[in-house]
Amino acid sequence: MEGTRLDTARIRAARELIDPVFLDTPLYRWEALEPSLGCAVSVKLETANPVRSFKGRGTEVVARLLAERGQRAVVCASAGNLGQALAWSGRGRGLDVTVVASRFATEAKLDRIRALGARLELVDGDHESARERAAALAHRDGIRLLEDSLDLETCEGAATIGLELVEAAASFDTVLVALGGGALATGVGHVVKALAPGVEVVCVQPLGAPAMTRSWHERRVVTTETADTIADGVAGRYPIPAVLDDLLVVADDAVLVREASIIAGVRVLFADAGLVAEPSAALGIAAILENRDRFAGRHVVTIVCGGNVDPAAHRRWTGEAADRRP
Amino acid sequence: MEGTRLDTARIRAARELIDPVFLDTPLYRWEALEPSLGCAVSVKLETANPVRSFKGRGTEVVARLLAERGQRAVVCASAGNLGQALAWSGRGRGLDVTVVASRFATEAKLDRIRALGARLELVDGDHESARERAAALAHRDGIRLLEDSLDLETCEGAATIGLELVEAAASFDTVLVALGGGALATGVGHVVKALAPGVEVVCVQPLGAPAMTRSWHERRVVTTETADTIADGVAGRYPIPAVLDDLLVVADDAVLVREASIIAGVRVLFADAGLVAEPSAALGIAAILENRDRFAGRHVVTIVCGGNVDPAAHRRWTGEAADRRP
Numbered sequence: 001m002e003g004t005r006l007d008t009a010r011i012r013a014a015r016e017l018i019d020p021v022f023l024d025t026p027l028y029r030w031e032a033l034e035p036s037l038g039c040a041v042s043v044k045l046e047t048a049n050p051v052r053s054f055k056g057r058g059t060e061v062v063a064r065l066l067a068e069r070g071q072r073a074v075v076c077a078s079a080g081n082l083g084q085a086l087a088w089s090g091r092g093r094g095l096d097v098t099v100v101a102s103r104f105a106t107e108a109k110l111d112r113i114r115a116l117g118a119r120l121e122l123v124d125g126d127h128e129s130a131r132e133r134a135a136a137l138a139h140r141d142g143i144r145l146l147e148d149s150l151d152l153e154t155c156e157g158a159a160t161i162g163l164e165l166v167e168a169a170a171s172f173d174t175v176l177v178a179l180g181g182g183a184l185a186t187g188v189g190h191v192v193k194a195l196a197p198g199v200e201v202v203c204v205q206p207l208g209a210p211a212m213t214r215s216w217h218e219r220r221v222v223t224t225e226t227a228d229t230i231a232d233g234v235a236g237r238y239p240i241p242a243v244l245d246d247l248l249v250v251a252d253d254a255v256l257v258r259e260a261s262i263i264a265g266v267r268v269l270f271a272d273a274g275l276v277a278e279p280s281a282a283l284g285i286a287a288i289l290e291n292r293d294r295f296a297g298r299h300v301v302t303i304v305c306g307g308n309v310d311p312a313a314h315r316r317w318t319g320e321a322a323d324r325r326p
Numbered sequence: 327m328e329g330t331r332l333d334t335a336r337i338r339a340a341r342e343l344i345d346p347v348f349l350d351t352p353l354y355r356w357e358a359l360e361p362s363l364g365c366a367v368s369v370k371l372e373t374a375n376p377v378r379s380f381k382g383r384g385t386e387v388v389a390r391l392l393a394e395r396g397q398r399a400v401v402c403a404s405a406g407n408l409g410q411a412l413a414w415s416g417r418g419r420g421l422d423v424t425v426v427a428s429r430f431a432t433e434a435k436l437d438r439i440r441a442l443g444a445r446l447e448l449v450d451g452d453h454e455s456a457r458e459r460a461a462a463l464a465h466r467d468g469i470r471l472l473e474d475s476l477d478l479e480t481c482e483g484a485a486t487i488g489l490e491l492v493e494a495a496a497s498f499d500t501v502l503v504a505l506g507g508g509a510l511a512t513g514v515g516h517v518v519k520a521l522a523p524g525v526e527v528v529c530v531q532p533l534g535a536p537a538m539t540r541s542w543h544e545r546r547v548v549t550t551e552t553a554d555t556i557a558d559g560v561a562g563r564y565p566i567p568a569v570l571d572d573l574l575v576v577a578d579d580a581v582l583v584r585e586a587s588i589i590a591g592v593r594v595l596f597a598d599a600g601l602v603a604e605p606s607a608a609l610g611i612a613a614i615l616e617n618r619d620r621f622a623g624r625h626v627v628t629i630v631c632g633g634n635v636d637p638a639a640h641r642r643w644t645g646e647a648a649d650r651r652p
Contacts, residue, residue, distance in 0.1 A: 020495075021354050026374035028347050032438065048352035048371050052600055112358065169346075274378055274633040276600040307600040311644070319641065 004246040005152060006190040011159040018060040018160065019092075022049050025161075027168055027301070032272045037288045040299040042170060043273065044161060047281070047307030051112070053233075054305045055085035058157030058183065062146055063089035065153065072096055076146040077134035079127050079232050080109025081306050082154075086146060087118035100134040102126050106232055106278075108310045126227060128237050149181030149243045158184045161303060162191025172199055173298040176284030178305050179203035179212055179254060180234030182243040188303070189250030203247070203254040204283040206262060209235045213254040215244050230313075231262055233280035233306055261286035263317045269304065270318040278309040279317075330572040331478060332516040337485040344386040344486065345418075348375050351487075353494055353627070358598045363614045366625040368496060369599065370487065373607070373633030377438070379559075380631045381411035384483025384509065388472055389415035391479065398422055402472040403460035405453050405558050406435025407632050408480075412472060413444035426460040428452050432558050432604075435634045452553060454563050475507030475569045484510045487629060488517025498525055499624040502610030504631050505529035505538055505580060506560030508569035514629070515576030529573070529580040530609035532588060535561040539580040541570050556639075557588055559606035559632055587612035589643045595630065596644045604635040605643075 015023060026045040033041045046054035059082070066074060073096040076086050083099030090097035099113050103122040113120050121137075123129045131147075138145030148154050165175060165188070175192055177185045189201040205213040208229035214222040221244055227235040247254075265282030268289075269275040284302030288295050341349060352371040359367045372380035385408070392400055399422040402412055409425030416423035425439050429448040439446050447463075449455045457473075464471030474480050491501060491514070501518055503511045515527040531539040534555035540548040547570055553561040573580075591608030594615075595601040610628030614621050 021352075024350065026347075026352065028374065028376050030376065031441065045374050047600060048354065048374055050354050050356065115357065270602070271637045274373060274602040274635070276596070276602060309600070311597045315641070315645065318637070 003249045004186065004190050005242060006155055006159060006186065006246065008191065008194050011156045011163060011191060014061050014156045015160050015163065017064040018057055018157065022056040022060060023160065024164060027164065029170070030273045033268060036268060036272065038292050039288065039295040039297060042172065042299065042301040043275070044165060044301055044303045045275065046161070046303060046305045047276070051081070051085045051088050052307040053081040053085065054158060054161060054184065054303070055081045056088060057160050058154035059085040059089040061153040061157045062086070062151070063093045063095055066095060066144060067093040071144060073141065073143040074146055075100065075134050075137050075143055076148065077101070077127065077130035079235065080105050080113070081233055081308060082148050083113045083118065084109060084116060084308070087113050087116035091117050098137060100130045100137065102130050106308065106310055109308045112308065126237070127235055149183040150240045154183040155187040157187070159187030159191050162188040165301060166191060166195040170299070172301045174200040174202055174295065174300045176287055176300060176302040177201065177203050178234055178280045178283045178303065179205040180280065181236055181240065182212060182247050184303070184305060186243060186246040186250060190246070193250045200252045201250055202287065203251050204287040205234060205254065205256055206231045206283070207256040207258055209237070210256050211237050212239045212244065212247070213256050215239045216247055216251060216254040219248060230259060231279035231283060233278060234283070255287055255291065257283060257286040257290055261289050264289055266314065266317045275304060276307045276309065276314060277304050278306045281305045281307065329575045330512065330516050331568060332481055332485060332512065332572065334517065334520050337482045337489060337517060340387050340482045341486050341489065343390040344383055344483065348382040348386060349486065350490060353490065355496070356599045359594060362594060362598065363611070364618050365614065365621040365623060368498065368625065368627040369601070370491060370627055370629045371601065372487070372629060372631050373602070377407070377411045377414050378633040379407040379411065380484060380487060380510065380629070381407045382414060383486050384480035385411040385415040387479040387483045388412070388477070389419045389421055392421060392470060393419040397470060399424070399467065399469040400472055401426065401460050401463050401469055402474065403427070403453065403456035404474070405561065406431050406439065407559055407634060408474050409439045409444065410435060410442060410634070413439050413442035417443050424463060426456045426463065428456050432634065432636055434636045438634065453561055475509040476566045480509040481513040483513070485513030485517050488514040491627060492517060492521040496625070498627045500526040500528055500621065500626045502613055502626060502628040503527065503529050504560055504606045504609045504629065505531040506606065507562055507566065508538060508573050510629070510631060512569060512572040512576055515573070519576045526578045527576055528613065529577050530613040531560060531580065531582055532557045532609070533582040533584055536582050537563050538565045538570065538573070539582055541565045542573055542577060542580040545574060556585060557605035557609060559604060560609070581613055581617065583609060583612040583616055587615050590615055592640065592643045601630060602633045602635065602640060603630050604632045607631045607633065
C-alpha cells in the first residue's frame with residue numbers, strides 16, 4: 001500500500017518475531033448472530049491468548065527488537081491492554097517494563113499488569129495524562145517510550161491480523177475495526193487495502209470518544225475536551241497526526257456508535273456467540289446494530305480485539321439478554 | 327499405541343479430512359487461574375468455532391467419508407453437541423441429518439441443531455432413550471447410525487486434539503479430559519500415550535453420572551440407574567464395552583467431581599479467564615479444585631471442550647464470583 005508509513009513486507013517479517021500464541025487466531029462465521037444482525041458475520045477472535053487482546057502482536061515485535069539491541073527497559077502509557085501485553089512480552093525477554101495508566105482504568109487490567117511483573121504507575125486524569133507522564137519518565141530515565149499507534153511496531157504487529165484476514169478462504173465485503181489511537185485500524189486497513197482492495201474498511205468509535213473519527217471526517221486533527229465511554233480501550237482525545245494521515249489513506253469510513261449499542265454488542269457476543277468481549281471489542285457489532293440497512297446481506301468480519309473486562313460490569317451489561325432466555 | 331482400536335497414522339490422516347476451522351485451536355497458559363488453583367494451567371480451547379465444541383473434529387471425518395461413499399443420510403443420538411456438529415458437517419456435504427435428543431436437553435443446543443437444518447426428534451427420557459431411538463430409526467430407514475465413542479471416526483477426530491497437544495512447544499505433566507461416552511478421553515489418551523507416554527492422562531466425570539469412571543476402576547462395565555448432573559454432555563449411563571477396553575489402556579486415572587465443583591469451575595473460567603464454558607468443559611478445573619495437593623506445582627492442561635450453555639444458567643453459575651469483584 002503506497003502512502004502510509006506501514007510496509008507490507010515488514011508486516012510479513014513481523015509475523016516471524018511474534019510468539020505463535022498470538023498468531024493464526026480463530027476466524028469463523030457465527031451464524032447464530034445473523035438473525036439478529038441481518039448480515040453474514042464472521043468473528044476474528046483476539047482474546048484467546050495469555051493477555052486476552054490483540055496487543056501482544058505489537059509488543060512482541062517491540063520487545064524482540066529491544067532485546068536484540070541490548071536495551072533493558074521500556075515504558076508505555078496504557079488503558080490496560082497495551083501495558084499487559086508489554087509486561088508479558090518484556091518479561092519473557094528480561095526487560096524492565098513500566099506502565100503508566102489512569103487510576104480510573106479497568107481494575108481487571110491493572111491487576112494483570114501487576115501480576116505480570118511490570119511496574120505500574122497510576123496518574124490522576126485520563127489516558128492523555130498517562131501519555132504525558134510516560135513520556136516524562138522515558139525522558140528522565142533515558143529509556144524507550146513505546147507510543148501506541150505512533151510507533152510502527154504497534155501498527156505493523158496489529159497488521160498481522162490483516163494478513164490472516166486476507167489469506168482466509170472466505171472473502172469478506174467489509175472489515176469492522178475498533179478505532180482508538182489507530183494502530184489496529186491503520187494496521188489492518190493497510191494490509192486489506194494493499195492485498196484485498198475491494199474489501200471495505202470501516203472504523204468504529206464511541207460517540208463519547210470521537211476525536212479520531214471527527215479528525216478523519218474533517219481531514220485534520222480534531223481534539224476533544226473529554227472522553228466519556230465504557231470502551232476504555234479506545235478513549236483517547238488527542239489523535240496523532242501521522243496516524244491520522246495513514247488512516248485517511250486506508251479507511252473507507254469511520255462511524256460513531258452510542259453507548260447503548262456498545263452494551264448491546266457485548267450482550268449479543270455473550271448470549272449468541274459465547275464470547276466475553278470488552279466494550280472496545282463490541283464496537284463492530286454495535287455498528288451493525290445501528291446501521292442494519294447498510295450491512296444487510298453483506299459478509300462482515302468483526303475483530304473481537306479484547307476481552308479484559310471486570311466480571312461484575314460484564315454481568316450488568318449482559319444481564320438483560322440472559323434473563324430473557326428460558 | 328498398541329492395544330486400542332485407534333490408530334495413530336489414521337488419526338494423522340483424519341486431520342486432512344477436517345475443515346481447518348476446527349483445527350489448531352488456541353492453546354495457552356492462563357496464569358490468572360494459577361493463584362486460585364495452585365498449579366500451572368494451560369487451556370486448550372475448543373469453543374471458538376462454528377459449533378462451539380470439539381465435536382466438529384469427528385463429524386467432519388464422518389461426513390466426508392459418507393459423502394465420498396455416496397451415502398445421503400445419517401442419524402445420531404446427541405445431548406446436543408454431537409448433533410450440532412453433525413448438522414454443520416452434513417449440511418456442507420448435502421447429507422440429510424437426523425438428530426435424536428432428550429426433550430430435557432439444553433435448549434440452546436437444540437435451537438442450534440434446528441437452525442443448522444437438521445431434523446430434530448425429541449424423546450422422553452434421557453440420553454440412553456435417545457440412543458435407542460436413533461438406532462431404531464437407522465434400522466428402519468437403512469441409514470448410517472453414528473454412535474458417539476463407539477464409532478472410530480468420533481474417537482479419532484477427537485484424537486487430533488491430542489496431536490496438537492503433544493506437538494506443542496510446552497510440555498505438560500498432566501492432561502485433564504472430560505469423560506462421558508469416552509470418545510474424547512480415548513482419542514486424546516491414545517495419542518498422548520503413543521507419542522508422549524510420560525504425560526499423565528486423567529479423566530474427569532461428575533459424581534452424578536459416574537458409570538464410565540466406575541467401570542474403569544472395576545475393569546468391567548458398570549451401568550447406573552440414573553444420571554443426574556448439570557454436565558449434560560457427559561451424562562451417560564451405559565458405557566460401551568469396546569470404549570471401556572480402550573480407556574483401560576490409555577487412562578492413568580479417572581476421578582469423580584461434585585456438582586458444586588463443576589459450577590465453581592465454570593465460574594473460575596469465566597471470572598479469571600474470560601471463557602464461557604459449559605459444565606462438561608469445566609470438569610478439569612473442578613478436578614484441580616478438589617485435588618489441589620495432587621496437582622500442586624505441576625503443569626496441567628485442561629481441554630475446554632464445549633461452550634454451548636444457556637446464558638441464564640451460565641449467569642446463575644457465575645454470579646457469585648462476578649458480584650464479589652469491584
